[in-house]
Amino acid sequence: MYPKLRDVNDATQTAELFFREIVRLHGVPRTIVSDRDTKFLSHFWRTLWRKLGKKLLFSTTCHPQTDGYTEVVNRTLSTLLRTTLGMYLKKWVDCLPFIEFTYNRAVHSATKKTLFEMVYGFNPQTPLEQTPLPPAEMTNLNGASKAEFIKKIQQKVAENLEKRTG
Known part of the structure; x- marks a missing residue:
């Protein structure tokens, strides 16, 4: 579940994208872990999730991983990117769909x-x-x-x- 945020400028657009790409396919999550981007810290975003009765969790600058699962996913995706791209790091955006597909198709130990x-x-x-x-x-x-x-x-x-x- 990694929607493109490249052209998203504000919290309203972020919410629209989130509902279109995440909620429509998977339902509303119990919690959302995000970085401290202004889109996620805005009054609109916080009010939206409070009204839905959901919990927002924010990572910190020094420790972006807020739980063990996030740490494992980040480490795995970083390894996949490094091993897939090698010296062609400038092409990482083009490779993300294939890496996501591979990750979603891998058997998870838990x-x-x-x-x-x-x-x-x-x-x-x-x-x-x-x-x-x-x-x-x-x-x-x-x-x-x-x-x-x-x-x-x-x-x-x-x-x-x-x-x-x-």
Whole structure:
């Protein structure tokens, strides 16, 4: 979930982008962790999230990672960028969609699932894969079967998380 903020100038535009790219696909998060950009510190942004009953958390300049998960994601994405780009660091913006796709398709140690599996119930194929389409039961599920399939994955993820946190 990394929407482009390149042409966003103020808190109102940030909120519109957030609802269009995040909330529409994933719902309203319980908390939002962001940097101290003026867009996120504005009266509009704070009022919006207070009215929604949600918590805003801000990172600090000296310690931008505010939780362990953020630290792991930042470290992983930094490593992916470095190893993917090598000496072509000026092309990092062009590579971000591919790095995000790779990250979302990687199995995470805590859940034993990929982010794609947890959200959509399956892993999309990569452009390089020359394998046939997934089995018919994966591509032709009716709504109820698809919902049940996703519930099973989410239950398995919850079990894996429970085992890990014990």
